[in-house]
């Protein structure tokens with residue numbers, strides 16, 4: 001069946017380190033043809049076309065108009081697309097929705113090849129968010145062996161979501177190591193991801209999507225601690241410990257790739273630079289230069305329970321930055 005499959009006509013760059021082929025239980029997928037080193041770019045791709053509208057406003061007519069403007073080769077490529085490799089899509093807008101990526105909230109592009117990558121909650125590649133033009137690129141976040149499937153994570157907040165929440169959002173059942181139910185890794189994974197979510201609440205004062213936590217499934221159960229987090233009254237020493245603990249938990253989970261480190265590091269560096277009390281400054285600086293995240297964490301823990309003369313100013317600054325008063 002797969003010999004004449006339309007995906008065989010999708011144009012893959014001749015130097016691409018992968019092929020498209022069936023991935024059991026997942027339609028088709030993307031598989032490495034040679035070793036790919038962590039950090040290497042796997043694919044850079046321009047969109048076949050873009051539609052400049054918020055996702056929910058895109059109509060059948062918008063996609064049809066964009067399709068009509070394509071050259072015959074582009075039209076042929078679009079018509080190769082199949083609903084998870086099996087049947088043709090029932091509408092143009094469905095094909096667009098399933099094969100597009102957002103460049104911003106109001107610009108969406110159709111990417112023929114990036115849309116062939118399957119999802120994993122423990123992926124080996126990532127499409128970092130960029131704002132520099134219509135092309136998107138995917139990079140290896142781990143060393144990838146020949147014939148290994150190349151996957152990325154479809155959602156940006158899955159490092160904070162337990163298995164059941166992830167599957168609710170995905171609408172299919174992922175079978176990665178973090179999803180294989182009943183295994184010690186899966187149980188630990190759920191705990192780690194929920195722990196990360198709680199630690200982020202403590203430092204940011206909000207839950208995922210910028211929301212205050214609801215009472216149905218509270219992350220922070222202690223009302224005093226929750227209030228302190230929402231008022232940005234968490235002391236600097238705790239902030240540093242929480243931030244480094246998040247990095248360590250992500251590393252244990254297998255999600256601390258270099259993009260994640262780049263995202264976390266500025267906040268950690270800012271926290272270290274904010275300490276004023278002499279002994280604290282020394283410990284914070286010592287923590288940050290340690291070789292491993294576990295060593296950084298163990299050193300940062302020496303700050304546990306210590307107040308700092310900068311605590312009040314930091315809380316006031318954060319409240320101003322995030323536009324909240326002490327008693328919201």
Ligand SMILES: C[S@@+](CC[C@H](N)C(=O)[O-])C[C@H]1O[C@@H](n2cnc3c(N)ncnc32)[C@H](O)[C@@H]1O
Nearest residue numbers: 026027028084085115116117118119172173174
């Ligand atoms: C953008 S497509 C990915 C490529 C698709 N497999 C194909 O053959 O065209 C997304 C769809 O692939 C399937 N898929 C992706 N990752 C999966 C996974 N980990 N397990 C099962 N199905 C998956 C789901 O049906 C999903 O809606």
